[in-house]
Amino acid sequence: MSPATATVKPRGxxxxxxxxxxxxxxxxxxxxxxxARSGMLKVMRxxxxxxxxxxxALLYVAASHSTIPVMPIENITPMMNFAHVRVVGEVxxxxxxxxxxxxxxxxxxxxTDRGNELxxxxxxxxxxxxxxxxxxxxxxxxxxxxxxxxxxGGGRKKLRLYTADMLTIKGREESE
Amino acid sequence: xIAAAVAxxxxxxxxxxxxxxxxxxVYNVMSLLVMGAHALRAQxxxxxxxxxxxxxxxxxxxxxxxxxxxxVLLAAPDESALFxxxxxxxxxxxxxxxxxxxxxxxxxxxxxxxxxxxxxxLAPRLLPAAGMVFRPxxxxxxxxxxxxxxMSEWPKGGTRGQAGLRRFSDGWKTTGMxxxxxxxxxxxxxxxxxxxxxxxxxxxxxxxPAFVGLFTLPWLLLNVVSRVEAPPQCVPAGSIGLDAMTLLxxxxxxxxxxxxAAFFPVITxxxxxxxxxxxxxxxxxxxxxxxxxxxxxxxYVAGLLLLFVPGLGLTRGGAASMLKGLFVPRTVYDYLLxxxxxxxxxxxxxxxxxxxxxxxxxxMRRYTxxxxxxxxxxxxxxxxxxxxxxxxxxxxxxxxxIGMIPVLYGxxxxxxxxxxxxxxxCNMSGAGPTVARWLGLL
Amino acid sequence: xxxxxxxxxxxxxxxxxxxxxxxxxxxxxxxxxxxxxFGLLPDTLDFKFTRxxxxxxxxxxxxxxxxxxxxxxxxxxxxxxxxxxTRRPLSIKLDTVRLGADRWQRYEVIFDxxxxxxxVRYGPQVDTGGTPITGTGTRPPLEAAAPLACDVRLDYxxxxxxxxxxxxxxxxxxxxxGTVAPEFIPWHRAWSHSFTIGLLxxxxxxxxxxxxxxxxxxxxxxxxxxxxxxxxxGCNLFYPFSKKRTQGSRLMHxxxxxxxxxxxxxxxxxxxxxxxxxxxxxPPLSPIRLAAFALGLPALLLNLARRLWSKVTxxxxxxxx
Numbered sequence: 001m002s003p004a005t006a007t008v009k010p011r012g013x014x015x016x017x018x019x020x021x022x023x024x025x026x027x028x029x030x031x032x033x034x035x036a037r038s039g040m041l042k043v044m045r046x047x048x049x050x051x052x053x054x055x056x057a058l059l060y061v062a063a064s065h066s067t068i069p070v071m072p073i074e075n076i077t078p079m080m081n082f083a084h085v086r087v088v089g090e091v092x093x094x095x096x097x098x099x100x101x102x103x104x105x106x107x108x109x110x111x112t113d114r115g116n117e118l119x120x121x122x123x124x125x126x127x128x129x130x131x132x133x134x135x136x137x138x139x140x141x142x143x144x145x146x147x148x149x150x151x152x153g154g155g156r157k158k159l160r161l162y163t164a165d166m167l168t169i170k171g172r173e174e175s176e
Numbered sequence: 177x178i179a180a181a182v183a184x185x186x187x188x189x190x191x192x193x194x195x196x197x198x199x200x201x202v203y204n205v206m207s208l209l210v211m212g213a214h215a216l217r218a219q220x221x222x223x224x225x226x227x228x229x230x231x232x233x234x235x236x237x238x239x240x241x242x243x244x245x246x247x248v249l250l251a252a253p254d255e256s257a258l259f260x261x262x263x264x265x266x267x268x269x270x271x272x273x274x275x276x277x278x279x280x281x282x283x284x285x286x287x288x289x290x291x292x293x294x295x296x297x298l299a300p301r302l303l304p305a306a307g308m309v310f311r312p313x314x315x316x317x318x319x320x321x322x323x324x325x326x327m328s329e330w331p332k333g334g335t336r337g338q339a340g341l342r343r344f345s346d347g348w349k350t351t352g353m354x355x356x357x358x359x360x361x362x363x364x365x366x367x368x369x370x371x372x373x374x375x376x377x378x379x380x381x382x383x384x385p386a387f388v389g390l391f392t393l394p395w396l397l398l399n400v401v402s403r404v405e406a407p408p409q410c411v412p413a414g415s416i417g418l419d420a421m422t423l424l425x426x427x428x429x430x431x432x433x434x435x436x437a438a439f440f441p442v443i444t445x446x447x448x449x450x451x452x453x454x455x456x457x458x459x460x461x462x463x464x465x466x467x468x469x470x471x472x473x474x475x476y477v478a479g480l481l482l483l484f485v486p487g488l489g490l491t492r493g494g495a496a497s498m499l500k501g502l503f504v505p506r507t508v509y510d511y512l513l514x515x516x517x518x519x520x521x522x523x524x525x526x527x528x529x530x531x532x533x534x535x536x537x538x539x540m541r542r543y544t545x546x547x548x549x550x551x552x553x554x555x556x557x558x559x560x561x562x563x564x565x566x567x568x569x570x571x572x573x574x575x576x577x578i579g580m581i582p583v584l585y586g587x588x589x590x591x592x593x594x595x596x597x598x599x600x601x602c603n604m605s606g607a608g609p610t611v612a613r614w615l616g617l618l
Numbered sequence: 619x620x621x622x623x624x625x626x627x628x629x630x631x632x633x634x635x636x637x638x639x640x641x642x643x644x645x646x647x648x649x650x651x652x653x654x655x656f657g658l659l660p661d662t663l664d665f666k667f668t669r670x671x672x673x674x675x676x677x678x679x680x681x682x683x684x685x686x687x688x689x690x691x692x693x694x695x696x697x698x699x700x701x702x703x704t705r706r707p708l709s710i711k712l713d714t715v716r717l718g719a720d721r722w723q724r725y726e727v728i729f730d731x732x733x734x735x736x737x738v739r740y741g742p743q744v745d746t747g748g749t750p751i752t753g754t755g756t757r758p759p760l761e762a763a764a765p766l767a768c769d770v771r772l773d774y775x776x777x778x779x780x781x782x783x784x785x786x787x788x789x790x791x792x793x794x795x796g797t798v799a800p801e802f803i804p805w806h807r808a809w810s811h812s813f814t815i816g817l818l819x820x821x822x823x824x825x826x827x828x829x830x831x832x833x834x835x836x837x838x839x840x841x842x843x844x845x846x847x848x849x850x851x852g853c854n855l856f857y858p859f860s861k862k863r864t865q866g867s868r869l870m871h872x873x874x875x876x877x878x879x880x881x882x883x884x885x886x887x888x889x890x891x892x893x894x895x896x897x898x899x900x901p902p903l904s905p906i907r908l909a910a911f912a913l914g915l916p917a918l919l920l921n922l923a924r925r926l927w928s929k930v931t932x933x934x935x936x937x938x939x
Contacts, residue, residue, distance in 0.1 A: 013719065020682050021716050029336045030679065041584070048580035052360055055574030059364070063371035064616050071376070078214050078501045083379030084371060124645070125606055148370075149379070152500055162370070162609040163618050266720065266745075309890065309897045316647030320654045324625050327658050334670055335784040336679065336713055344670035351666070421927055454622035455882040457875040459747040606645050 068146050073116035078151045086146040087120075087159060088170075089113035091137045097127070104128045109137060111145065111159075120145050122161040129164040137169050144168040180230045184517045187234025188524040195242035196536050198250040198552040199392040202239035202476070203494035204559055206232065207381050210498045217502075225503045229510070230517040233480065236495050237288070237521035238528075240476040244280040244469055245533050249273045249409070249540065250399070250548060263461040273409045274533055275416045279462055281529040282418055283469025286427040287434065288522040290470075291478055295435070296515050300508075303439075304487035310440070315604035318442055322597050325447065328454065329354050329588050354587035360578045361390060361591065362598030363615075364571075369599045369608075370617040373567045380498070383596065385560050385568040389575025390592040392556055394583045397576070399549035406545050409537045418462065426466025429456040433467070434474025438482065438492055442600040445475030446590055477518055484514040619845050621658055623878045626885035627845060628657015628838035633892035635837075637830050640896065648827060649834050656819070656838035660846075663810040672805035674709040674787055682715045682723060687738040688762035694727060694736045694788070695764035698798050701790035702768040709804070712785040720745050724781035729770050729800060730763070737763045744781050771795075773863075774802035774851055802851065807863055811843050811853035845881065846872075887912050 014021055015028035016036045022028050026035055026042065035041075071085040095109035107127035111118050120143075122130060130136050137143050146166040147159040161167060191202055213223055248264035267276030310317070334347025364386055368374070372382045433452025437443045449471040458464050479493035484505045491500055505511065539548065560568045575595070582589045602608040612618045619627075632638050632653025642650055678693045680686065690712070697710040715723035724741035742755030771793060778786060789804040809815055816839035824832025843853050852866040870877040891908060894900060 018683075021718050021721075023716070023719060030681075044580070045584045048577050048584055051577035052574065052581060055570075055577055056360060056363060056367075059367055059373060059571065059574055060615075063367050063373055066371060066373065069376065077218075077377070079211060079378060079380050080376050081380040081497075081501065082369075082372075082382050083376035085376060123606070126609070152504070163613065166618070305900050305903075306890075308900050309894050312643040312645075312897075313893055315645065316642050316650040319647040319651050320625070320629055323651055323654055324622065324658070327625075327655070327662055328621050330665055330783075331670075332783070336677075338677075339671050339673045344667075347670055348666075424923070451622065454620060455626075456879050457620065457873065460749060461745070461747065464747075605647050 073111070073113040073118045073157070076118070076149060076151070076157055080149050081151045083149045084146070085149060085159070086144065087111055087113065087118055088144045089118070089142070091139055091141045091143060092117065094139050095136050097131065097136070104131045107131070107136065111143060118157050118159055120147065120159045120161055120167075122164075126161050126164050130167065133164065135164060135167065135169065137167070142170045144170055179224075180226045180513060180517065181520060183227045184230040184234040184520045185524050187231035188238040188521040189234075189528070191235040191238030192242040192525055192528045192532060195239045196245050196532055197555060198246035198549065199388070199396055199556045200552075200559070201387070201392075202235055202243070203498070204384065204563070206235055206495060206498055207384070207563060209235075210380075210501065213502055223502075225510075226513070228503055229499070229505075229514060230521075232495060232499050233477075233514060233517040234521040234524075236476050236480050237473075237518055238525045240473040241281055241284045241288075241469075241522065241525040241529065242532060244284065244472070245277050245529075245536050246552075248276045248280060249406070249533070249536050250545070250552070263464045266461060267465075268406050268409070271407045271410050273406070274411045274537060276465060277533045278416050278529065279418055279465045280469035281526060282416075282423060283426050283430055283466035283471075284473040285469075285522060285526045286423055286466070287431055287470030287473040288477065288518065290427060290431050291474055291481070292515055292519050292522070295478070296481075299481075299485050300487060300511070303482070303485055306439075307488055307490065314440055315601065317440055318597065318601045318604060321440075321443055321447060321451070322601055325450065325588075325590060325593075325597075326355060326358060328450075329591075332586055350585055350587045353581055353585035354591045357578060357581050357587060357591040358594035358598070360581075360594075361386075361575075362594035364575060364578065365595035365597075365599040366602075366612060366615055366617060368571070368595070369603075370612045373571065374564050375567065378564045378568070380501075381563050381568075385564050385572040386575040386595050388556055388560055389572035389577075390579040390595060391589065393553075393572065393576035394579040394589075396549045396553040396556065397580075398583065400546050400553060406540060409540065411534055411537065418466070422460070422462045423466055425456070426458070426463040427470045429453065429458050429463070430467035430470025430472075431474050432456070434471035435478060437471070437475045438478035439490075441492060441604075442596055444593060444596075445472050447593065448475060450590060473522075481511075481514055481518065484511040486511055619842075619849070619872055619881060620878045621661060623881040623885075624657045624661065624842050624845065625654045626657075626882045627841040628653040628655070630885035630888040630892075631657065631837035631841050632834045633889045635830060635834060636892075636896065638834060639892055641830075642893075643896065649830060652823065652827070652831055653834050653838045656823070656835040657842055659819070660807075660810040660816075660839065660842050664806045664808075668805045668808075668810065669784070669787075669803075672709075672787060674711040676708070676710040677713065678710065679713040680715050680723075680725070682717050685715075685723065685725075685740050685760055686762075687725065687740055687760050688764070690725065690727070691736050691738040691762045691764035694738070695766055697788065697790045698736070698770065698800065699767040701792050701798050702796075705792045707789050707791045709787055709789045711787045712780050714780055714782060714785045717743060721751065722746070722782050724750075724779060727778045727780065729772060729776050731770055731772065731776065734766045734769065735763045736766060737761060741779070741781075746782055748782060766798075769797045771797040771799045773799045778802065807846060807851055807853040809854065809857045811846060812855055812857035812860075813840065813843060814856055814859065816840060816843065848877075883916075884913070 013023055015031060015033055017033040018028060018031045020030050022035055028035065068084055068086045071087060073087060089111040092110040092112045095107060097104060098106040104127045106123055107130060108119055108121040111120055145161060147161045150158040150160055194200055194205055248268060264276050267273055329351055331347035332350045334343040337343050368382050368386055374382050429452045433448035434445055436451060437445050437448025449468055458467055480495045482488060482490040482492050483496040486508050491497055560572050579592055582591055599608060602611050609618055629650055632650045638649035676693060676697055678690055680690060694710060697708050701708045717723055722744050724744050726739045726741060728737040730737055740760035742750040744750050786803050789801040791799045791801055793799055817836060820832045820836035820839060823835040846853050847866050848869045849866045849872050850868050852863045854860055854863045891905060894903065
């Protein structure tokens with residue numbers, strides 16, 4: 001008996017006809033017979049694909065139709081780091097715009113809501129778009145802005161703006 | 177000082193015991209503790225930094241060293257141990273799981289020594305400058321890692337029969353499914369990043385259900401439904417026979433991989449291990465296990481330590497991200513405290529490896545592999561539900577289905593890392609919001 | 619060279635273009651991605667596409683339950699003799715023998731040029747990493763030889779190990795001098811590893827992404843071809859104008875650890891240096907200092923460690939000590 005033969009035993013990994021190792025193959029490459037577990041494996045494979053694709057589609061539908069909650073700044077906690085929220089408030093100071101090689105690189109402004117402050121930031125492309133559209137809110141303006149929260153050490157709260165369309169400058173009456 | 181030492185030892189001991197539970201990640205435990213710390217702070221009882229920092233470091237180091245026990249003995253790897261399964265499983269199925277665990281832990285300890293004795297003193301001098309050089313370029317480094325990861329998966333099938341489309345499609349089945357896995361997990365990542373269905377009160381754990389689903393769930397499920405049982409494990413009386421060259425080679429590869437993953441954002445220990453393994457052409461199982469132990473430790477611990485390096489202050493990994501919400505290191509004293517805590521935690525954890533491995537082997541004798549995996553599955557489900565609720569379970573289920581694809585088709589499970597790699601690479605290149613808009617998420 | 623070496627060399631080639639570095643710093647990853655991708659492209663084309671469409675005339679599929687080196691040797695000899703008789707090339711594929719999820723039967727095919735025969739020898743069983751599994755294999759090893767009708771002119775190595783994943787193809791090509799050359803995996807490093815096709819690919823890249831992209835792609839492809847020329851097999855450098863692979867300089871084997879690691883490490887240093895040169899406000903660093911501390915010192919330490927290790931193992935294996 002050769003050493004190779006000693007290791008071959010008829011199991012799910014081995015062809016039920018020729019008893020050669022075929023692993024997860026559905027059909028034996030030596031004798032073209034179906035493996036002992038080809039049926040179960042096919043079912044599991046299809047189930048994984050269908051569940052994965054369908055589940056992802058359902059999650060996508062749920063997510064894209066969800067509304068972004070309006071969050072009072074005082075209710076923001078460190079556990080909400082990375083949360084996607086909407087904040088409504090007044091711009092407390094002149095916005096800060098930084099430039100790199102003459103081009104707008106970064107923009108930020110402070111929003112207050114019942115005495116609580118939150119810094120809204122925008123990088124590169126978003127900052128440039130806001131400047132080009134003349135949509136940068138000035139001190140005293142009321143804004144409705146949606147973005148992702150970033151809460152760092154010491155409780156400093158920031159809201160990162162991912163697209164210029166998520167910033168709306170409102171009249172005070174509209175916001176109240 | 178004494179409080180710091182006690183906190184380190186307690187954190188290490190806690191995570192060492194919890195790390196033996198398959199599928200439980202230190203970030204899950206840490207998230208619960210961080211929630212508790214924030215609650216205490218809200219009530220005016222803030223914990224001092226000399227307790228919080230060493231405790232968190234103890235948790236991280238203990239996990240980095242001791243989570244190799246379930247990785248080898250119960251095959252429930254986290255995303256940084258995607259390779260340990262195969263060589264570790266070999267040791268397990270040969271009844272040498274104890275040996276395999278200790279070899280991996282030896283790599284972790286060697287990595288820790290390299291970190292504390294070599295990297296630690298040099299880091300404040302070298303890393304700030306390296307950080308300045310690489311900072312504007314991390315996005316394309318990440319893209320290159322993604323491209324290499326996808327291109328380096330060779331077709332496994334199509335080895336028999338005449339040339340033609342049939343052989344081509346047979347060969348590309350695994351590779352194609354690998355690419356599909358990456359794409360699907362990447363889409364999931366975009367969903368979670370821009371319009372996460374997880375309640376905002378638990379948003380800081382947005383990605384946790386996905387990770388559990390993609391990596392932990394498939395393994396536990398397969399352990400439960402398959403008929404594979406681990407043979408009885410023997411505990412050798414003498415040495416595990418690990419020679420110096422194997423330890424050196426493995427530690428060298430592991431430190432490179434773990435260090436790369438720790439320094440550059442988003443890249444996990446598993447990816448760092450893949451790159452280092454390719455770069456050093458690691459083939460021997462023992463060298464492989466040592467390198468994975470070293471890589472895992474360096475990845476988790478160096479990732480946390482980077483927060484403390486004076487002049488650098490990089491936030492890498494979940495532990496640093498969560499700790500930063502409670503404490504921001506500023507001085508050299510903080511860095512030295514962190515290094516000292518790492519050293520103490522490493523020594524404590526390594527002393528616990530042997531006894532805890534024997535304890536788990538004892539449990540395996542009393543309870544079957546399947547029962548332990550089932551218990552771990554229930555624990556993981558409870559944790560996900562407890563932190564993120566029903567939507568978290570839904571995300572976990574979808575991620576679990578995606579995570580089963582590479583397992584069932586034989587492709588790399590590392591492709592599931594698309595959940596963070598793809599959205600983060602797009603964001604870092606400034607294309608993230610554009611892609612999210614195309615997907616209708618913004 | 620391994621894939622990661624080629625990829626790293628490609629990215630390093632991209633970093634040598636200042637405009638690519640500037641673009642990278644400004645948030646455009648394209649040129650570095652192209653460098654890495656084109657660095658690995660030739661092997662990707664061969665191993666992921668070409669090999670599935672290269673037709674063979676004979677396929678040898680050894681029975682894992684009944685090892686028969688005589689049958690394998692006979693088939694290989696038949697292929698050589700047939701090519702010699704018909705004066706036409708003949709391809710033979712040798713399949714691997716898989717015994718388990720992580721277990722393969724290794725066998726060697728040896729072209730014994732002096733004795734005009736082909737020998738097939740069964741070796742130990744190996745794992746997927748190629749490491750022999752102790753306790754397997756027979757003593758003496760199962761072996762058989764088959765005579766050849768003509769002289770053989772080696773194209774690559776005299777001994778070929780067939781063990782894991784996909785087995786090799788030999789194309790027995792009759793030569794003008796009456797010998798037959800067993801071309802090892804003829805589909806590899808043929809058209810994909812030529813400067814001419816490389817220029818064409820770079821041109822296409824340039825049309826899509828611009829002249830800088832074309833230069834980066836060309837540099838990365840050239841890097842791949844030149845590093846492969848350091849090995850044994852060589853490349854068909856000017857396909858379709860040249861018909862055969864130009865033999866390599868035989869300075870290393872593709873799978874050797876140290877040359878591959880050195881290629882990756884040096885590429886990383888080149889990248890670092892090129893990025894450093896374009897970064898403002900960093901502490902001063904000269905290229906000599908970088909080379910000394912990042913290359914010279916580690917090489918020295920590793921060499922010392924290797925010498926020390928070989929001394930220690932020599933002492934410990936000396937009888938009586």
